[in-house]
Amino acid sequence: MSDLIKVLIVEDDDLIAKRYEMILSKDSQMQYVGRAASGYEGTMLAALYQPDIILMDIELEEKQAGLKATEKILNYLPDIKIIILTVIDTDDVLFQAFEMGATNYLLKNMPAETILTAIKDAYCGMPSLNANIAGKxxxxxxxxxxxxxxxxxxxxxxxxxxxxxxxxxxxxxxxxxxxxxxxxxxxxxxxxxxxxxxxxxxxxxxxxxxxxxxxxxxxxxxxxxxxxxxxxx
Structure with missing residues (x-):
């Protein structure tokens, strides 16, 4: 993979966002382009930076702000791959995310290797859905x-x-x-x-x-x- 993968983080928790930023910084194939703390800001930064991948938290300034931002972003920038970040993999919310065009989802406490693999697979057009959601x-x-x-x-x-x-x-x-x-x-x-x-x-x-x-x-x-x-x- 010759090109760097541009990744935007949309997460309102500073500690979690910092962890993802550190994970990205340790991989030579990743380019961290920025972080947004709300769905609105995420939509703006997506248009500004046009990243390859967005790590999108579901609950931001409101309960489903991440889903709304996902829908808006993919309406205008359909080539961006969005990976949903969640604490609990609630079926109805995840199905909504996939209906809107999300590529994959990650539980926030997943290991760094899993996160990086999901990003790389999404970038290559091979979303690595874990067995749990794939079965659902x-x-x-x-x-x-x-x-x-x-x-x-x-x-x-x-x-x-x-x-x-x-x-x-x-x-x-x-x-x-x-x-x-x-x-x-x-x-x-x-x-x-x-x-x-x-x-x-x-x-x-x-x-x-x-x-x-x-x-x-x-x-x-x-x-x-x-x-x-x-x-x-």
């Missing part, structure tokens, strides 16, 4: 794929429902009892029973509670509410 991401992608497949399947089933069946299902999702539904819709219990049976057949379920549960788990009512033209539920 793989698991999350599988979960998302399963959810997407389920969403498509159940949306298809919803399309097969008649307007009357949609109305009945809507009331069931709102926790109306069958007696209340009969009264609201002014129908006999036998008529409602027939409509529920038809819904179950189309959803391939044995009980209406199974249908209601799976639709709620997939957040289908909320999705439909945001897209009124899609289906009336």
């Amino acid at each position: 991401i793989t698991k999350e992608f599988k979960r998302i794929k399963t959810v997407e497949e389920s969403l498509l399947r159940y949306f298809h089933m919803l399309v097969l429902l008649t307007p009357t069946e949609m109305e009945v299902l809507d009331l069931l999702l709102k926790d109306y009892s069958r007696q209340e539904i009969c009264k609201l819709r002014q129908v006999e219990a036998s008529t409602l029973k027939s409509q529920v049976h038809s819904i179950l057949k189309k959803f391939e379920k044995n009980s209406i509670q199974e249908v209601v549960t799976v639709l709620r788990e997939l957040q289908i009512p909320q999705i439909l509410a945001k897209h009124n033209g899609l289906l009336t539920l």
